[in-house]
Amino acid sequence: MVTMASPLERAVQVGSQRIAVSCGDVQLTYAQTAERCKRLVAGLRGLGLGAGDRVAVVGPNCHRYLELYQAVPSAGMVIVPLNARHTSAELRYAIEDGGVRVLFSALGDMGVADAVEHVVDLDDGYEQLLARSFPEEIRTEVDENDLAGLFYTGGTTGASKGVMLSHRNLVANATHMAMCWPFTVDTRFLIIAPLFHAAGSVAVLSTVWSAGLQVTLPTFDPARALDLIEQHAITHTLVVPTMLAAMSEEQFSRPRDVSSLQHLGHGGSPIAAETLRRAHAAFPSTALLHVYGATELAPLATLLPNEELVLDTERVRSCGQPAVGVDVAVIGADGTRQKTGEVGEIAVRGPNVMLGYWNKPAETAAALVDGWYRSGDLGFQDEEGYVFLVDRAKDMIVSGGENVYSTEVEDALYKHPAVLEAAVFGVPDKKWGEAVYAVVVPRSPVQADELIEHCRELIAGYKIPKHIDVRDEPLPKSGAGKVLKRELRSTYWESADSDVAGA
């Protein structure tokens, strides 16, 4: 039976003496990693944990995180990676909702010590647990459809839900990744995005399965990321767009030798074409890969490899074709498939689709319809199956009866050389219902009027922001680096709600 245990088992079989992970000063072979995982599992069993029990982890990327991520499910328990940027209250929600028994934390007890049986420090405490445990066989009888991990979604769109991914879901994703990227024993993957997010953990199993090397960056820092690429001759990495932009800027201002980097992936949120152009200029010998997916898809749905070759075509706006192994369809309002070019909801089917949301049968039923995962993303496919996202269903602005896709407006703004970051959303408007509103962080001084004039040349009148707020502080972002539009927008909608309530 192929389970989360299989990749490490193969890596030990084919490359026991190879370096599995490099984390700061720590380097561990696959044999050493397996030995540590055996001790970890023994330690957890010693704490009284068994099949199905939930074990949470919160902290920066490190070798211990990777051990927990692999060993906990391999032993039949359930890993619960928690967002390191969350507040104590948010963490408490996940811990209580998920019924977590043990929390491994690099950040102290986070004020939730009373909610779990054990808080284990992810540094010394972890090492002590390993040191006092005698290695035990990791793999237990696990059905491939058993729960392997509970992944609390990032929260850019409201209340957090525990996404239930099975062994098969995560293993299927590893095969989907490896059919696209060539993972071999010579792969050196830099984990930049946080491991609690799908963009951070997406390639862990694929890399281990090939007995490749993983290097961990504890928390995002563009200078440190580039240093590690140079130092370890990194071949693969995957980031979110805000990280890609920051890494490009860093490479322009202080170039490193990044010639080893064959594959630079990005995903997690839409990307502006201008960000891609700058990334290609910064990493000219690197193949850019756009991946689109969702935590609920473990996470891969579509892929656009060699994106640098389509920078000057319409396809630069696409997130690619369905991954081999994954079915993608565009579903209309009537529940049937849309024709080529027609906008509808992106739906996905395959062995990577989640079991459901933990303890949320209504949300599960809404998300999983006839075996298809409904993504909540609006988009269309062209005649060769390329998926073009037009917006999150809930980010679409309806202004004067016209649909305005916020990403299209953002794209127009990003084409202005002075725009470093842009976020577009709808605000309540008495005349139009919603009005298009933009927040821009400039790279160099710029006036709102100038940006509006710039947009006028690129997009229809009704799509042009009615107001542009040019501000100096960076846009608010989730722990994974996604722009929190909800937060930007909330001021306007809260007052509107008050208005309605007071009406």
Place this chain on the structure above:
Amino acid sequence: MVTMASPLERAVQVGSQRIAVSCGDVQLTYAQTAERCKRLVAGLRGLGLGAGDRVAVVGPNCHRYLELYQAVPSAGMVIVPLNARHTSAELRYAIEDGGVRVLFSALGDMGVADAVEHVVDLDDGYEQLLARSFPEEIRTEVDENDLAGLFYTGGTTGASKGVMLSHRNLVANATHMAMCWPFTVDTRFLIIAPLFHAAGSVAVLSTVWSAGLQVTLPTFDPARALDLIEQHAITHTLVVPTMLAAMSEEQFSRPRDVSSLQHLGHGGSPIAAETLRRAHAAFPSTALLHVYGATELAPLATLLPNEELVLDTERVRSCGQPAVGVDVAVIGADGTRQKTGEVGEIAVRGPNVMLGYWNKPAETAAALVDGWYRSGDLGFQDEEGYVFLVDRAKDMIVSGGENVYSTEVEDALYKHPAVLEAAVFGVPDKKWGEAVYAVVVPRSPVQADELIEHCRELIAGYKIPKHIDVRDEPLPKSGAGKVLKRELRSTYWESADSDVAGA
């Protein structure tokens, strides 16, 4: 749900206007192929066939064969590819054992018309069936564990068994293939080995899934194979060792432009190092790939990519490391795992392992033990998991109490420049129990004594053939090109059996 229908569905989505198959003068796009498959399925339903019904095919490789191979399972029926070299009696066995309702045959009724409801000619009859049918949706509700195909094993080792492969088995194999070889929309695969054999069909789903091109060679002919490689700028192919040897000889005698050929795989039976060296000399810019598996494994178990890089090392004798997604173990006589370097039976676990043998519960129980497929092959793994086969369990010779692996003796013979083909097996011997016996087909004139002297420098005395039969006609081979040792050996063992019976 991912089924045998998924690859063609994706190919139509991402490459409807791309050429799917080139067969002689016929070229068909993916849209055309899908349309033809829809008519085929409608035609079969019109003949009264439904879920679970068996449809057999016998004939040379062609586009119609590929349509049957994909459409029949996609529609919930079961494809039964039959060996085109089999006698009428052998075909009747499979047809009756499998309960086949319709036989598509390019070879007439093969004397089995009374055993099926319909014999459809694979040329005009097939086209008429399509022409008179209105296209219907191919995909039906199929569980991934439903039977997709019944594959009657080649018969190098006794009574033929119907290997039951599910949708999931075949789809899993396609993912295992694609994680090793890069299959893309630019892949141009030449199908050389017969489609009724795993070596012929191994890459069909992987190629279609990527919307690549397949070119079919009707029956093996080394000159025609090389012509097609040159004509279609073929990138991938996979053959059995006897074909590889013949293609190398052909390339030496009349070189073609084979520079497009990136990947040349071989599998299906053990290969002599000398055959590999000649193949590398004949195809110097091509990566050689050794695959090892079994029909029961759908078929891939291990892979040795870039074999040309290890020609001068011990690893040239290996069939590679476990494919990602496949667990491989060496099991000793006591049923536990052997240590590194210890010979035992090769066992395989994974989603590619067959459901069992059709109507043969005892044989199934013997082959599938605790979720592992017992291959009947003897071998060991080195410290990096490389599998070295030493023999088929039943081809191992026990001579004077010593185990002699026939492949090791064959390897020694192949190192002599005059040896074109060699087969080694045991014959009854009053003194030694079994004696080592060799049949050799020479490339240039050579005496048995000279070959025995040659062996004496390479292998221990008890392994040296007691007798070498140098003969001019090629060794007998199965339809898939495997040397039929059973046939070579039978003369000796039948007379021995008579002796025993008469004693």
